[in-house]
Amino acid sequence: xxxxxxxxxxxxxxxxxxxxxxxxxxxxxxxxxxxxxxxxxxxxxxxxxxxxxxxxxxxxxxxxxxxxxxxxxxxxxxxxxxxxxxxxxxxxxxxxxxxxxxxxxxxxxxxxxxxxxxxxxxxxxxxxx
Amino acid sequence: xxxxxxxxxxxxxxxxxxxxxxxxxxxxxxxxxxxxxxxxxxxxxxxxxxxxxxxxxxxxxxxxxxxxxxxxxxxxxxxxxxxxxxxxxxxxxxxxxxxxxxxxxxxxxxxxxxxxxxxxxxxxxxxxxxxxxxxxxxxxxxxxxxxxxxxxxxxxxxxxxxxxxxxxxxxxxxxxxxxxxxx
Numbered sequence: 443x444x445x446x447x448x449x450x451x452x453x454x455x456x457x458x459x460x461x462x463x464x465x466x467x468x469x470x471x472x473x474x475x476x477x478x479x480x481x482x483x484x485x486x487x488x489x490x491x492x493x494x495x496x497x498x499x500x501x502x503x504x505x506x507x508x509x510x511x512x513x514x515x516x517x518x519x520x521x522x523x524x525x526x527x528x529x530x531x532x533x534x535x536x537x538x539x540x541x542x543x544x545x546x547x548x549x550x551x552x553x554x555x556x557x558x559x560x561x562x563x564x565x566x567x568x569x570x571x
Numbered sequence: 572x573x574x575x576x577x578x579x580x581x582x583x584x585x586x587x588x589x590x591x592x593x594x595x596x597x598x599x600x601x602x603x604x605x606x607x608x609x610x611x612x613x614x615x616x617x618x619x620x621x622x623x624x625x626x627x628x629x630x631x632x633x634x635x636x637x638x639x640x641x642x643x644x645x646x647x648x649x650x651x652x653x654x655x656x657x658x659x660x661x662x663x664x665x666x667x668x669x670x671x672x673x674x675x676x677x678x679x680x681x682x683x684x685x686x687x688x689x690x691x692x693x694x695x696x697x698x699x700x701x702x703x704x705x706x707x708x709x710x711x712x713x714x715x716x717x718x719x720x721x722x723x724x725x726x727x728x729x730x731x732x733x734x735x736x737x738x739x740x741x742x743x744x745x746x747x748x749x750x751x752x753x754x
Contacts, residue, residue: 489619
Protein backbone atom coordinates (compact mmCIF):
# COMPACT_ATOMS: atom_id res chain seq x y z
CA UNK A 443 0.00 0.00 0.00
CA UNK A 444 1.35 3.43 -0.96
CA UNK A 445 2.05 5.84 1.90
CA UNK A 446 -0.23 8.79 1.26
CA UNK A 447 -0.57 10.68 4.54
CA UNK A 448 2.35 12.04 6.53
CA UNK A 449 1.71 13.78 9.86
CA UNK A 450 4.63 14.94 11.96
CA UNK A 451 8.29 15.06 11.03
CA UNK A 452 9.08 15.63 7.36
CA UNK A 453 11.14 13.37 5.16
CA UNK A 454 14.06 14.88 3.26
CA UNK A 455 11.81 15.40 0.22
CA UNK A 456 9.22 17.19 2.36
CA UNK A 457 11.76 19.53 3.95
CA UNK A 458 13.98 17.52 6.28
CA UNK A 459 13.83 16.38 9.88
CA UNK A 460 13.54 19.90 11.31
CA UNK A 461 10.19 20.40 9.59
CA UNK A 462 6.86 19.21 10.98
CA UNK A 463 3.47 19.30 9.29
CA UNK A 464 0.77 17.44 7.41
CA UNK A 465 1.06 16.19 3.84
CA UNK A 466 -1.33 14.15 1.69
CA UNK A 467 -0.40 12.84 -1.74
CA UNK A 468 -2.67 12.07 -4.67
CA UNK A 469 -4.27 8.64 -4.91
CA UNK A 470 -2.81 6.08 -7.28
CA UNK A 471 -3.49 6.46 -10.99
CA UNK A 472 -3.26 3.02 -12.52
CA UNK A 473 0.35 1.92 -12.15
CA UNK A 474 1.45 5.42 -11.11
CA UNK A 475 1.71 5.84 -7.36
CA UNK A 476 2.45 8.91 -5.27
CA UNK A 477 4.33 8.12 -2.08
CA UNK A 478 3.81 11.11 0.20
CA UNK A 479 7.36 10.78 1.53
CA UNK A 480 9.02 11.07 -1.88
CA UNK A 481 6.64 12.47 -4.51
CA UNK A 482 7.00 15.86 -6.17
CA UNK A 483 5.28 18.89 -4.66
CA UNK A 484 2.86 19.15 -7.57
CA UNK A 485 1.59 15.65 -6.78
CA UNK A 486 0.37 16.54 -3.30
CA UNK A 487 -3.25 17.18 -2.39
CA UNK A 488 -2.30 19.02 0.78
CA UNK A 489 0.91 20.55 2.11
CA UNK A 490 0.78 22.42 5.41
CA UNK A 491 4.20 23.99 4.83
CA UNK A 492 3.04 25.98 1.82
CA UNK A 493 2.04 29.59 2.44
CA UNK A 494 -1.13 29.20 0.39
CA UNK A 495 -4.03 26.78 0.42
CA UNK A 496 -6.95 28.14 -1.53
CA UNK A 497 -10.33 28.28 0.10
CA UNK A 498 -13.40 30.07 -1.16
CA UNK A 499 -14.41 32.92 1.13
CA UNK A 500 -17.46 33.86 -0.92
CA UNK A 501 -19.00 32.80 -4.20
CA UNK A 502 -22.19 32.97 -6.20
CA UNK A 503 -23.99 35.29 -8.59
CA UNK A 504 -23.78 38.86 -7.39
CA UNK A 505 -26.80 41.00 -6.58
CA UNK A 506 -24.61 44.10 -6.88
CA UNK A 507 -24.40 44.73 -3.17
CA UNK A 508 -21.09 45.19 -1.36
CA UNK A 509 -19.88 42.64 1.14
CA UNK A 510 -16.80 42.25 3.30
CA UNK A 511 -14.29 39.50 3.93
CA UNK A 512 -11.51 39.36 6.49
CA UNK A 513 -7.97 39.59 5.16
CA UNK A 514 -4.47 40.09 6.43
CA UNK A 515 -3.87 43.73 7.23
CA UNK A 516 -3.75 45.80 4.06
CA UNK A 517 -3.66 42.68 1.86
CA UNK A 518 -6.13 42.22 -0.95
CA UNK A 519 -7.34 38.73 -1.82
CA UNK A 520 -7.71 37.27 -5.30
CA UNK A 521 -11.15 37.65 -6.86
CA UNK A 522 -12.17 35.84 -10.04
CA UNK A 523 -15.25 36.37 -12.17
CA UNK A 524 -16.99 34.80 -15.09
CA UNK A 525 -16.59 36.50 -18.44
CA UNK A 526 -19.00 39.02 -19.85
CA UNK A 527 -19.02 39.67 -23.58
CA UNK A 528 -20.39 43.14 -22.94
CA UNK A 529 -17.40 44.20 -20.90
CA UNK A 530 -16.54 47.38 -22.76
CA UNK A 531 -13.73 48.30 -20.49
CA UNK A 532 -11.39 45.35 -20.57
CA UNK A 533 -8.40 47.40 -21.66
CA UNK A 534 -8.34 50.95 -20.40
CA UNK A 535 -10.83 53.40 -21.79
CA UNK A 536 -12.59 52.57 -25.02
CA UNK A 537 -15.59 54.59 -25.99
CA UNK A 538 -18.44 54.55 -23.52
CA UNK A 539 -17.43 53.03 -20.22
CA UNK A 540 -20.59 51.11 -19.69
CA UNK A 541 -18.79 48.26 -17.97
CA UNK A 542 -18.71 48.33 -14.20
CA UNK A 543 -15.65 46.57 -12.81
CA UNK A 544 -15.61 44.76 -9.54
CA UNK A 545 -13.92 46.72 -6.81
CA UNK A 546 -11.98 45.69 -3.75
CA UNK A 547 -10.95 48.28 -1.18
CA UNK A 548 -8.88 47.52 1.88
CA UNK A 549 -9.20 49.05 5.30
CA UNK A 550 -7.14 47.36 7.97
CA UNK A 551 -7.97 43.68 7.79
CA UNK A 552 -11.28 44.12 6.00
CA UNK A 553 -11.76 43.98 2.26
CA UNK A 554 -14.95 45.50 0.93
CA UNK A 555 -15.87 43.88 -2.36
CA UNK A 556 -18.50 44.86 -4.89
CA UNK A 557 -19.22 42.60 -7.85
CA UNK A 558 -21.41 43.84 -10.73
CA UNK A 559 -24.97 42.62 -10.55
CA UNK A 560 -25.52 39.28 -12.25
CA UNK A 561 -21.84 38.33 -12.52
CA UNK A 562 -20.68 34.97 -11.21
CA UNK A 563 -17.70 35.28 -8.87
CA UNK A 564 -15.54 33.66 -6.27
CA UNK A 565 -13.45 35.35 -3.63
CA UNK A 566 -10.47 33.30 -2.49
CA UNK A 567 -8.22 33.54 0.52
CA UNK A 568 -5.18 33.80 -1.78
CA UNK A 569 -3.27 36.97 -1.06
CA UNK A 570 -3.12 39.23 -4.09
CA UNK A 571 -0.51 41.74 -2.95
CA UNK B 572 -27.03 17.36 11.13
CA UNK B 573 -24.58 17.02 13.96
CA UNK B 574 -21.32 18.89 13.87
CA UNK B 575 -19.27 16.86 16.28
CA UNK B 576 -17.32 14.38 14.12
CA UNK B 577 -15.73 16.28 11.27
CA UNK B 578 -12.19 14.92 10.86
CA UNK B 579 -10.99 11.38 10.23
CA UNK B 580 -7.27 10.68 9.97
CA UNK B 581 -6.54 7.03 9.49
CA UNK B 582 -9.03 4.27 8.75
CA UNK B 583 -12.51 4.94 7.40
CA UNK B 584 -14.26 1.76 6.42
CA UNK B 585 -11.69 -0.16 4.46
CA UNK B 586 -9.79 2.98 3.37
CA UNK B 587 -6.97 4.89 4.96
CA UNK B 588 -6.54 8.64 4.49
CA UNK B 589 -7.71 12.05 5.64
CA UNK B 590 -11.26 13.37 5.42
CA UNK B 591 -12.76 16.65 6.69
CA UNK B 592 -16.45 17.44 6.40
CA UNK B 593 -18.04 20.81 5.78
CA UNK B 594 -19.32 22.68 8.80
CA UNK B 595 -22.65 21.31 9.92
CA UNK B 596 -21.94 17.83 8.57
CA UNK B 597 -20.81 14.95 10.76
CA UNK B 598 -19.42 11.60 9.71
CA UNK B 599 -22.37 10.14 11.56
CA UNK B 600 -24.45 11.57 8.67
CA UNK B 601 -22.64 9.25 6.21
CA UNK B 602 -21.39 12.18 4.08
CA UNK B 603 -20.44 11.77 0.44
CA UNK B 604 -17.78 13.71 -1.47
CA UNK B 605 -20.04 16.71 -1.98
CA UNK B 606 -20.24 17.12 1.79
CA UNK B 607 -16.47 17.18 2.33
CA UNK B 608 -13.96 20.03 2.55
CA UNK B 609 -11.13 17.59 2.02
CA UNK B 610 -11.15 14.04 0.67
CA UNK B 611 -7.85 12.26 0.17
CA UNK B 612 -9.53 9.81 -2.20
CA UNK B 613 -10.15 12.41 -4.91
CA UNK B 614 -7.47 12.71 -7.56
CA UNK B 615 -7.07 16.48 -7.33
CA UNK B 616 -7.88 19.43 -5.13
CA UNK B 617 -8.27 23.04 -6.12
CA UNK B 618 -6.81 24.09 -2.82
CA UNK B 619 -3.16 23.42 -3.60
CA UNK B 620 -1.82 26.63 -5.09
CA UNK B 621 1.46 26.09 -6.89
CA UNK B 622 2.23 29.70 -7.67
CA UNK B 623 0.60 33.12 -7.55
CA UNK B 624 1.57 36.55 -8.75
CA UNK B 625 1.07 39.12 -11.46
CA UNK B 626 2.37 39.50 -14.98
CA UNK B 627 2.11 42.49 -17.27
CA UNK B 628 2.09 43.40 -20.93
CA UNK B 629 1.75 46.61 -22.94
CA UNK B 630 1.02 47.53 -26.53
CA UNK B 631 3.58 49.58 -28.38
CA UNK B 632 3.03 52.09 -31.17
CA UNK B 633 0.13 51.04 -33.35
CA UNK B 634 0.81 47.33 -32.97
CA UNK B 635 -2.34 45.27 -32.56
CA UNK B 636 -0.67 42.34 -30.81
CA UNK B 637 1.44 41.92 -27.72
CA UNK B 638 2.24 39.36 -25.06
CA UNK B 639 3.68 38.98 -21.61
CA UNK B 640 6.94 37.26 -20.86
CA UNK B 641 6.82 33.56 -20.04
CA UNK B 642 6.08 32.84 -16.40
CA UNK B 643 7.72 29.61 -15.21
CA UNK B 644 6.20 27.65 -12.35
CA UNK B 645 9.75 26.76 -11.25
CA UNK B 646 8.85 24.49 -8.36
CA UNK B 647 12.09 22.60 -8.75
CA UNK B 648 14.33 25.65 -9.09
CA UNK B 649 15.24 24.83 -12.67
CA UNK B 650 12.03 25.61 -14.62
CA UNK B 651 11.22 21.91 -14.97
CA UNK B 652 7.96 20.40 -16.14
CA UNK B 653 5.14 19.72 -13.69
CA UNK B 654 4.33 16.59 -15.65
CA UNK B 655 0.89 18.00 -16.44
CA UNK B 656 -0.71 21.20 -17.67
CA UNK B 657 -2.18 22.99 -14.66
CA UNK B 658 -5.34 25.04 -14.38
CA UNK B 659 -4.70 28.77 -13.94
CA UNK B 660 -7.13 31.45 -12.78
CA UNK B 661 -6.69 34.93 -14.23
CA UNK B 662 -8.11 38.36 -13.51
CA UNK B 663 -7.08 41.80 -14.72
CA UNK B 664 -6.48 44.20 -11.88
CA UNK B 665 -6.04 47.94 -11.89
CA UNK B 666 -5.81 49.46 -8.43
CA UNK B 667 -9.03 48.65 -6.61
CA UNK B 668 -10.71 47.45 -9.82
CA UNK B 669 -10.98 43.80 -10.84
CA UNK B 670 -12.01 42.67 -14.34
CA UNK B 671 -12.84 39.25 -15.73
CA UNK B 672 -10.38 37.58 -18.08
CA UNK B 673 -12.50 38.13 -21.15
CA UNK B 674 -11.72 37.09 -24.68
CA UNK B 675 -14.14 39.20 -26.65
CA UNK B 676 -15.68 42.63 -26.27
CA UNK B 677 -18.12 44.68 -28.26
CA UNK B 678 -18.45 48.43 -28.23
CA UNK B 679 -20.18 51.41 -29.71
CA UNK B 680 -18.81 54.91 -29.44
CA UNK B 681 -19.27 58.39 -30.77
CA UNK B 682 -16.25 60.24 -32.09
CA UNK B 683 -17.24 63.87 -31.56
CA UNK B 684 -14.52 65.65 -33.55
CA UNK B 685 -12.88 63.50 -36.23
CA UNK B 686 -9.57 65.00 -37.26
CA UNK B 687 -10.32 64.19 -40.87
CA UNK B 688 -14.09 64.06 -41.40
CA UNK B 689 -13.66 62.81 -44.94
CA UNK B 690 -11.79 59.71 -43.79
CA UNK B 691 -12.58 59.21 -40.13
CA UNK B 692 -15.92 57.80 -39.07
CA UNK B 693 -18.16 59.72 -36.72
CA UNK B 694 -19.05 56.52 -34.95
CA UNK B 695 -17.17 53.37 -34.23
CA UNK B 696 -18.51 49.95 -33.50
CA UNK B 697 -17.33 46.43 -33.73
CA UNK B 698 -15.65 43.69 -31.82
CA UNK B 699 -12.29 43.43 -30.16
CA UNK B 700 -10.62 40.20 -29.12
CA UNK B 701 -8.34 40.78 -26.23
CA UNK B 702 -6.42 38.35 -24.10
CA UNK B 703 -5.84 34.62 -23.81
CA UNK B 704 -3.26 32.36 -22.24
CA UNK B 705 -1.13 29.59 -23.62
CA UNK B 706 -0.44 27.19 -20.77
CA UNK B 707 2.32 24.61 -20.88
CA UNK B 708 3.50 22.07 -18.34
CA UNK B 709 6.39 24.31 -17.30
CA UNK B 710 5.21 27.87 -18.03
CA UNK B 711 2.46 30.10 -19.35
CA UNK B 712 2.19 33.29 -21.35
CA UNK B 713 -0.55 35.86 -21.94
CA UNK B 714 -1.28 37.02 -25.47
CA UNK B 715 -3.37 40.09 -26.22
CA UNK B 716 -4.86 41.65 -29.31
CA UNK B 717 -6.53 44.99 -29.83
CA UNK B 718 -8.42 45.04 -33.05
CA UNK B 719 -11.36 47.11 -34.06
CA UNK B 720 -13.59 47.50 -37.04
CA UNK B 721 -14.21 51.21 -36.85
CA UNK B 722 -17.25 51.53 -39.03
CA UNK B 723 -15.19 50.86 -42.15
CA UNK B 724 -15.41 48.24 -44.84
CA UNK B 725 -12.35 46.39 -43.63
CA UNK B 726 -10.85 45.97 -40.18
CA UNK B 727 -8.18 48.43 -39.25
CA UNK B 728 -6.19 49.35 -36.21
CA UNK B 729 -6.64 52.89 -34.98
CA UNK B 730 -4.43 53.33 -31.96
CA UNK B 731 -5.55 56.90 -31.44
CA UNK B 732 -8.88 55.55 -30.30
CA UNK B 733 -7.35 53.32 -27.66
CA UNK B 734 -6.02 54.25 -24.32
CA UNK B 735 -3.95 51.15 -23.89
CA UNK B 736 -0.36 52.31 -23.77
CA UNK B 737 -0.02 51.66 -20.04
CA UNK B 738 1.07 48.29 -18.77
CA UNK B 739 -1.86 45.96 -18.19
CA UNK B 740 -1.61 43.78 -15.11
CA UNK B 741 -2.97 40.24 -14.98
CA UNK B 742 -3.22 38.44 -11.66
CA UNK B 743 -2.85 34.67 -11.68
CA UNK B 744 -3.11 31.63 -9.43
CA UNK B 745 -1.68 28.31 -10.67
CA UNK B 746 -3.64 25.39 -9.21
CA UNK B 747 -2.52 21.76 -8.99
CA UNK B 748 -5.35 20.63 -11.23
CA UNK B 749 -4.67 18.76 -14.45
CA UNK B 750 -2.55 15.81 -13.36
CA UNK B 751 -5.48 13.41 -13.14
CA UNK B 752 -6.19 13.77 -16.84
CA UNK B 753 -2.63 14.12 -18.15
CA UNK B 754 -1.58 11.67 -20.83
